[in-house]
Amino acid sequence: MSMPEMEKLGWQQCDFIIVSGDAYVDHPSFGTAIIGRVLESKGYKVGIISQPNWRNTKDFKKLGRPYLGWLITAGNIDSMVNHYTAAKKKRSNDAYSPGGKSGLRPDRATLVYSQRCREAYKEPPIIIGGIEASLRRFAHYDYWDDKVRRSILIDAKADLLIYGMGENTILALADELRSRREGAQEATKLLGSSLQGLCYVAQDKTAFQEREDILFLPSYEEVKESKTAYAKAFQLQEREQNPYQGKTLVQQHQELFLVQNRPPLPMTTKEIDQVFALPFSRKAHPAYEKLGGVPALEEVEFSLTAQRGCFGGCSFCALTFHQGRIIQSRSDQSLLTEAQKMVTSPNFKGYIHDVGGPTANFRRQACKKQLKAGACRDRHCLFPKPCPNLEINHDEYLDLLRKLRKLEGVKKVFIRSGLRYDYLMADKKERRRRFLEEICQHHVSGQLKVAPEHASAKVLQYMGKPGIDVYDAFKKEYEEINKNLGKKQYLVPYLMSSHPGATIHEAIELAEKIRDWRYTPEQVQDFIPTPGSLSTCIYYTGIDPRTMEEVTVPRTQKDKALQRALLQFRKPENYDLVYQALCNAERKDLIGFGANKLIGPRKHQKAKKSKIESTVEKKNKVIRKKRRL
Known part of the structure; x- marks a missing residue:
């Protein structure tokens, strides 16, 4: 990670330099560590630049010029998901940064790092990967911009994109680059068409016209203008993610062509065992000790x-x-x-x-x-x-x-x-x-986590989840077994609000189920439209690509707040929102006293004053006191 460390190893130059949006943790739960150790095991010299200052190229030059190429990843999580909540509010911490500090990586880290690497040294090829690159490899809807963006490979102006779990792909690519040596950047153009698990950019389509294994997707321009075309493109992408029979997918972006080769073959048990047998220290880099370590390690150590x-x-x-x-x-x-x-x-x-x-x-x-x-x-x-x-x-x-x-x-x-x-x-x-x-x-350990996600049959259909009767049967059996064992252990059901297909009526249906379970969720997950998922396609287009039928989608922050409050209807601070939701849905029958009600009548609720009302009242009291004096 530094020149002194390179000198200690007797290295003059790194073969590859990995630039990552995460702090470096040498543990097999972190992609940067796996790729670095896999390359090292085959004799490659690997440098790591973690969370560089992206405002200039200084940090990108600290290990010198990589001999074979840059390997760029935003980290274990998409940088936009890492930075923002479902309400698009900035998160206050980052589990993948020293001490949990936020703000140590840029938004759209893959794009920014690619640009800085090219500015630092123009010659080495740039290869992007990780979850952010993998899920944004085609033209995709971006929730934070609220628009369709181009393939990240084209926007990053990188040479290649490795998608999926890339151990075998990176080794095959590294061996080819090493054999070609000085022509590494030119070699990437030749390598792209031959390796599974790779995406590359072609300048024209003449090379594809005679091939039977090619499938052209609706272009970036088409999916940007037509939501129907977007839904069709997604369905084609999903159907062809088969490492044995999938077709090579091509999506035109103006004069360029994004090409996805067939997905990588599944790793054998022997291959995976070899990866996990590599000499991981299972620790964060010592440089982070004084900064409080890296919180994400605690969950997986x-x-x-x-x-x-x-x-x-x-x-x-x-x-x-x-x-x-x-x-x-x-x-x-x-x-x-x-x-x-x-x-x-x-x-x-x-x-x-x-x-x-x-x-x-x-x-x-x-x-x-x-x-x-x-x-x-x-x-x-x-x-x-x-x-x-x-x-x-x-x-x-x-x-x-x-x-x-x-x-x-x-x-x-x-x-x-x-x-x-x-x-x-x-x-x-x-x-x-x-x-x-x-x-x-x-x-x-007292609680078992499972994920029914919802109770409405309609919403569960869009979620691809089983009917709630399956969960109820499992819950009954689980509770019966614990009773027989003399143990007090509970189920913690994960629940999701505001998923496509969920209106206020479906949210009330779920609230009634929560009432019957006698359960109060401590946390509720708001649906976040992240790239690469079927639900995100439905959220953006309002179309289920499996049937091409229209779907109702909750979009406004008000709708989402009402649904989220219904899932936690017992919390006093949610009373007003739940009351409003029930009135809007004409379900006042759920307001009152009794086991089948969600909330009590308004007149029995202590009025909660807003911060503004409380501040105004305090000022008025001061004024009245002064007048009396």
Whole structure:
């Protein structure tokens, strides 16, 4: 990360320099660390420039000119999501920065860093990657600008874009660049058309006209002008994200052509094990110690990533557009070895906080077909009902948990990733009960997090989630098992407000369900339209691209505030908003006394004065006192 560190290693020049929007944490939960260690394992010299001052090129020159190229990432989170809430308000902290301090990276970090790297040294090729680049690889709707933006590769004026989990792609690319040496920048033009997991920019379409594996998407100009074209483009993109059978996608941007090669092949268990066996220190760089460390490390320092990918297919999640729908799992031995390293840490207190991934209980591919043909193009594994070909088995995951909790020095092994309860409920009753009983007995720390998200059948349809009856059945079974075990353990359901399709009537339907659960959500997640998700496409276009039917979308901050308040109707500070929502929806039958009501009559509520009213009243009291004197 510095010249003194390079000199200590005897390096004259770095082969690659990674520029990242995150503080550097040498842990396999951080993309910069993985890519750096993977390249290092093959003999490449890798420099890291974390959170540089982007206002000039000084920090970008501190390690000198990279020999083979720049590798640029905004960090583990899209920089706009990192900076702004669903209400577009600036966040006050940043978990990926030293001491949680905000403001150490720019908005649209990938674009800004690319520009500064080009200004610092013009010759080395610029390769962008990470979640921000991956999910913005096509023309996309940007919630914060409230407009359709061009592909980030074109806006960044970079040479290549690596999307998805890029270990194998970056190694193949690095080897080609090294073999061509001085012609590295020219070589990127040749490499783009041959490697899976890459996007590149072509100057014309003559090279594509004769190829049968090419699919032209509606152009940037078309999707910018027509929401119908945008919805069609998204549906085509989603259908072709298949590493075995997907077509090469081309999207014209004026005189340029954005080209996405087929997604990268899923990594084998052996390959993933090799990545996690690399010599990660599992610590933040020592430079951050005096600044309070990096808060994001605390969540994952003693957690185990058991797999990648997700076949759950939630509409609001863009993970399948990044990691894919095919599960890629580590071996039990790899996880046990990592856990044994944890035990030796002086900070380890005997608790492994999580064993999972995007979904904890997805440990294998959904079916055998996925191993050769990839995920199905026009159907999902779990939605609207579990596919008949879905292979459901929790025994492997349970066996792994048993092995981990038997390790010397391990007191407890918890599950924080959350369980996909519809997948569990689709398992055979005997296996399901055995799994749940053991989970409740050994792996729940008082609360188990699951994600029904909503209660309205209409909204759940747009979310790609099962009906609420599946959650109710799971809840009943979970509570029954805990009662039999003599344990007081609770379910914490994640709930989302203001998702496309949710009007005030659907929000009231969810509030009634919360009332019946006798539950008060401490936090409610407002839907944020992030690039790459189906729900974001619906939010922008008002069209469900699966059916091309119109969808009602809550857009104003007032509508969102009313829906959010309904989900927390018991909070006194939400009374006025809930009252207004119920009146607007002509549901005054829910105002009053009794178990079936949401709130009491207004006359029984203590009037809450606004800050302005309180200030005015205080001033008036002072004036009256002065007059009396």
